[in-house]
Each structure stands twice: as C-alpha cells, then as structure tokens.
Amino acid sequence: MTAIADAIVSAGTYADPAAMDALFAQLRRDDPVHRVEHPEYRPFWAVTKFADIQEVERQADIFLNAPRTFLRTLAYEERARAATGGNPALLRSLVFMDAPDHARYRKLTQAWFMPGRIRVLEEEFRALANEVIDEMADRGGSCDFATEVAPYYPVRVIMRILGVPRSDEALILQLTQEIFGSDDPDVQASRTTAASLADTVKVFSDYFRDLTADRRRHPADDLATLFARAEIDGRPMADHESISYYILVATAGHDTTSSSTAGGLLALIQxxxxxxxxxxxxxLLPTAIDEMVRWVSPVRHFFRTATRDYDLRGRSVKAGDSLMMCYPSANRDEEIFDDPFAFRAGRPMNGHIAFGYGPHLCLGMHMARMEMRIFYEELLRRVADVGLAGDPAWLASTNVGGLKRLPIHFRMA
Ligand code: HEM
Known part of the structure; x- marks a missing residue:
C-alpha cells in the first residue's frame, strides 16, 4: 500500500479540500489512471482526468455500474453479502443497474424530471425557499448555514416531489444523512434510531412501503403515486426495487444539493x-449555479467495472477490474478548465462533470439547477450582507461530501 492509495480511500482526505486538490493535481500530472492497492479494499484504478471519465462512462456496454458502484471496504462488502444473500449491494436502484434494466427503470421517472415538467413546480419551490430563508432570518443574524439552513430546502423539495408529509421531515433528514455521511465521526455520534447502514435501509423500507400502500388507495400528483402504479414489462415493480427507487431519489437529491448550496455560499463569501x-x-445566476456545483463537486466518485480488457491512457485495464471516477479531480482538470482553481460566477460554457456523464447522467440535474437558482434568487434579494463567523468544516466522506459546518453572520435587507 502506498501513501497515495491510503489518501484516495481515506474519508479524511475529502474533509480537507486543500489536501484533496493537491492529491488529485499530483495524480492528473503524474499518473492519471492510477492503480490503487490497499489491504482493506479490492484493488481498483483511480481515474482523475475529465476526458478519461467521459471515455469510460460513455461506453456503458464495456464499463458496468454493477457489481461495484461505490468504494466499500472488503469487510463492508462481506456484511452486505451476508445481509442480502449474496449481493454486495443492499439496494437495487438505477445506480446499481446496467442495460437492459437500467433504461427500463430510468424511463419510469425520466419525464418527471424534464425541464418542461418541473417548471410547474417553480412557484412551490420558491415558497419553500422563502420559508427556509424566513427561518434563517428568525435566527437573528447568525447561524450555521450548513446544518441549520442548507439541508432544509432540498429535503422539503424532495419530500414534496415524493409525497412525504412535512411531519416526517426530521426522520427523512436523519436517514439520508446516515446513509451518506456514515464515515464521519460526528454523524456516527448522532445516530439514534439506526445502529448500522442495513438498519437504516430497513427503517426507510418500512416507511416507503406504507407510503406506497397509501397512494394505491389515495393517488396524488407525486412520485409515490407513480411508483405505486409503475409496471415493468407489464408487472408491478417488485417491492425491493420500488423501495430502492424511493431511497435513491430521497438520498441522491438531498445532500448533493444541500452541499452545493452551502459550498456555493462559502465560495461567494470567499x-x-x-x-x-x-x-x-x-x-449570471444560472452560470453561477453551475460554477458552484463544479466548485463543490459533492459526489466524490462512482465506480465502473470493465467487461473486457481495455487500454485507458496507456494503462492496461483488465476484464473484471474496477475504476473509480474521481469527479472532483475532473472538475479541476487544467486541460479542460481555464484557471480551474478560480471561482468565477460567469464562467462561460461550464461543461463540468459533477452530474456525471453518459446513460447514468444525473436524473435530477435540471431540478437541482432550478432549485438552487430559485434559492439564490431569493437569498441574494433578501440577505443584504453575509460573512464568515468561524471556521468552516467539511464532512469526512468518500461518497457524497461537502460542508458540515459553515458559521455565518448576516443582515437581512
Ligand atoms: C447538485 C446536485 C446534484 C449532483 C452534484 C448530482 C450528481 C449525480 C451524479 C454524479 C450521478 C451519477 C452520474 C453518473 O454515473 O454518471 C447522479 C445520478 C443520479 N442523480 Fe443526481 N445529483 C444532484 C442532484 C440530484 C437531484 C436533485 C436528484 C433527484 C431529485 C438526483 C437524482 C439522481 C438519480 C436518480 C441518479 C441516478 C441516475 C442513473 O443511474 O441513471 N440528483 N447524480
């Protein structure tokens, strides 16, 4: 094991933006497709250049999402296999699927997430943004924006589109944070209802099973109703799969957007x-939002596994080898971005890769952009002045990361 391998798999690296940037800059320069061998993990290749990630993700017939989708320790994979009877993944959602299932399941919700469809939600989102900003104003001039403001807006947006009642906000918030932030000691310390990831998934499953049953009796304009009625090849979706879909939407659209919103504010303050x-x-807001998402790159990686031998930038990837797509690295790639370490609200043609690429390109991308644009329209209109009131801190997570503390002082207009 090398120091580089250790840094790539250590959650702490992702809690220290300067260390993460330095690590990835070194890899892009010296060994952009880097072989990682570490005793606690199956070996893999870390892919750190923008063009290489595109090359891999574009060829979804050669590079599969299953069976290895995220960085997990051997011990974790073993536990998950025991819990699921042989499958190393606990869930079966889009991110764990490949052709032909992936397209079938993605098609179920694709139309829901298209710009034309979500535009009708714009005023509802604006009301939710203002509600959260009202709560911020009530804090009287200072708050921890990362924990007290940023998470509440996306969670309410997601609950609205899923059809989850507001009274369950605390539960949904806690469960998604446990799923994504589970490497971080602060998050582990706060666990009250679930002792392990498998338990968290079980609490989620029970919750959404009840919601689906309710929507079969009382249909509404939400994704719960869509899932309750969804058919795959003429048959209702299996329980495990609809639960996985819920969990994917509830989690994928939450910490990512919250982290980008909080990280965006820190970038503006700095x-x-x-x-x-x-x-x-x-x-300039639409381009500024994309710059915030590039800047934060909250999704730290996804994995792909090669189905055949493949030459990637001169490295011999073998059939069965897996590759880690390092999005934060690709989004600072000097070959793609002019002055990549500068934050520019008006960065032109910002074709970043924070939403991924190819057939698995983020389904909620248009929604995330609209959500954040509306939030910042309201925030900039209503908050006259904002500054740092303490040191920011980042989540120790190899999966979805971002700020876990952003103390600010502010003055409302
Ligand atoms: C700034 C916010 C967000 C970021 C940075 C982000 C990033 C990503 C990334 C990197 C992927 C994997 C893409 C790939 O494999 O190439 C992904 C997939 C996905 N995202 Fe997002 N996401 C965000 C917000 C959302 C929102 C708001 C939703 C839904 C409400 C959402 C739903 C999904 C789903 C369902 C997938 C799986 C797509 C598939 O496998 O076909 N995301 N996202």
Whole structure:
C-alpha cells in the first residue's frame, strides 16, 4: 500500500479540500489512471482526468455500474453479502443497474424530471425557499448555514416531489444523512434510531412501503403515486426495487444539493468580487449555479467495472477490474478548465462533470439547477450582507461530501 492509495480511500482526505486538490493535481500530472492497492479494499484504478471519465462512462456496454458502484471496504462488502444473500449491494436502484434494466427503470421517472415538467413546480419551490430563508432570518443574524439552513430546502423539495408529509421531515433528514455521511465521526455520534447502514435501509423500507400502500388507495400528483402504479414489462415493480427507487431519489437529491448550496455560499463569501458581480447582474445566476456545483463537486466518485480488457491512457485495464471516477479531480482538470482553481460566477460554457456523464447522467440535474437558482434568487434579494463567523468544516466522506459546518453572520435587507 502506498501513501497515495491510503489518501484516495481515506474519508479524511475529502474533509480537507486543500489536501484533496493537491492529491488529485499530483495524480492528473503524474499518473492519471492510477492503480490503487490497499489491504482493506479490492484493488481498483483511480481515474482523475475529465476526458478519461467521459471515455469510460460513455461506453456503458464495456464499463458496468454493477457489481461495484461505490468504494466499500472488503469487510463492508462481506456484511452486505451476508445481509442480502449474496449481493454486495443492499439496494437495487438505477445506480446499481446496467442495460437492459437500467433504461427500463430510468424511463419510469425520466419525464418527471424534464425541464418542461418541473417548471410547474417553480412557484412551490420558491415558497419553500422563502420559508427556509424566513427561518434563517428568525435566527437573528447568525447561524450555521450548513446544518441549520442548507439541508432544509432540498429535503422539503424532495419530500414534496415524493409525497412525504412535512411531519416526517426530521426522520427523512436523519436517514439520508446516515446513509451518506456514515464515515464521519460526528454523524456516527448522532445516530439514534439506526445502529448500522442495513438498519437504516430497513427503517426507510418500512416507511416507503406504507407510503406506497397509501397512494394505491389515495393517488396524488407525486412520485409515490407513480411508483405505486409503475409496471415493468407489464408487472408491478417488485417491492425491493420500488423501495430502492424511493431511497435513491430521497438520498441522491438531498445532500448533493444541500452541499452545493452551502459550498456555493462559502465560495461567494470567499470571493466578494464575484458576489458583487452576481448582485449587480442576476442574469449570471444560472452560470453561477453551475460554477458552484463544479466548485463543490459533492459526489466524490462512482465506480465502473470493465467487461473486457481495455487500454485507458496507456494503462492496461483488465476484464473484471474496477475504476473509480474521481469527479472532483475532473472538475479541476487544467486541460479542460481555464484557471480551474478560480471561482468565477460567469464562467462561460461550464461543461463540468459533477452530474456525471453518459446513460447514468444525473436524473435530477435540471431540478437541482432550478432549485438552487430559485434559492439564490431569493437569498441574494433578501440577505443584504453575509460573512464568515468561524471556521468552516467539511464532512469526512468518500461518497457524497461537502460542508458540515459553515458559521455565518448576516443582515437581512
Ligand atoms: C447538485 C446536485 C446534484 C449532483 C452534484 C448530482 C450528481 C449525480 C451524479 C454524479 C450521478 C451519477 C452520474 C453518473 O454515473 O454518471 C447522479 C445520478 C443520479 N442523480 Fe443526481 N445529483 C444532484 C442532484 C440530484 C437531484 C436533485 C436528484 C433527484 C431529485 C438526483 C437524482 C439522481 C438519480 C436518480 C441518479 C441516478 C441516475 C442513473 O443511474 O441513471 N440528483 N447524480
């Protein structure tokens, strides 16, 4: 095992943006397709260049999402196999699927997430954004934006589209954080209802099974109703699969958007000229939002597994080898981005890869952009002044990361 291998798999690396940037810059320069061997993990290749991630993800017939989708220890894979009777993944959702199932299951919700469809939700989202900003205002001039503000807006948006009642907000928030933040000691310490990931998944499953049963009796305009009626090849979706779909949507759209929103605010505080520019010209918001998502790159990786031998940038990837797509690295790739370590609200043609690429490209991408744009339209209109009130801190997570603490002081307009 090398120090580089250890750094790539250590959650702590992702809690230290300077260390993460330095590690990936070194890899992009010296060994962009890097073989990682570590005693606690099956070996894999870390892919750190933008073009290489595109090359892999574009060829979904050669590079599969199953059976290895995320970085997991050998011990974890063993436990998951025991819990599921042989399958190393606990869930069976889009991110664990390949052709032909992936397209079939993706088609069920694809139309729901298209810009034309979600546009009708714009005013509802704006009301939710203002509600969260009202709660921020009630805090009287200072708060921890990362824990007290940013998570509540996306969780309410997701609950609205899923059809989960507001009274269950605390439960949904806690469960998604446990699924994604489970490497971080702070999050582990806060566990109250679930002792392990498998337990968390069970609590989620019971909850959504009841919700689906309810929507069979009382249909509404939400994804729960869509899942309750969904058919695959003329048969209702299996329980395990609809539960997995719920958990995917509930989790994928939550910490990612919350982290991008909080990380975006920190970027604006640290780049006051960009904040002034944005206030002076709100038409820059759509590009600023994409710059925030590039800047934060909350999804730290996904894996793919090769079905055949493949030459990637001169490295001999063998059939059965797996590859880690390092999105935060690709989003600082000097060959793609002009001055990649600069935060520019008006960065033109910002074709970042934080939403992934190819057939698994983030399904909620348009929604995330609309959600964040609306939030920032309201925040910049209503908050006249904002600054740091303490040191920010990042989540120790190899999976979905971002700020876990952002103390700010602010003045409402
Ligand atoms: C800034 C916010 C977000 C980021 C950075 C993000 C990022 C990603 C990434 C990197 C992937 C994997 C893509 C790949 O394998 O190439 C993904 C997949 C996915 N995302 Fe997002 N996401 C965000 C918000 C959302 C939202 C709001 C939703 C839904 C409400 C959502 C739902 C999904 C789903 C369902 C998939 C699986 C797609 C598939 O495998 O076919 N995401 N996302």
């Amino acid at each position: 780049h006051p000229d960009e904040l002034r520019r944005l206030r002076a010209d709100p038409s």
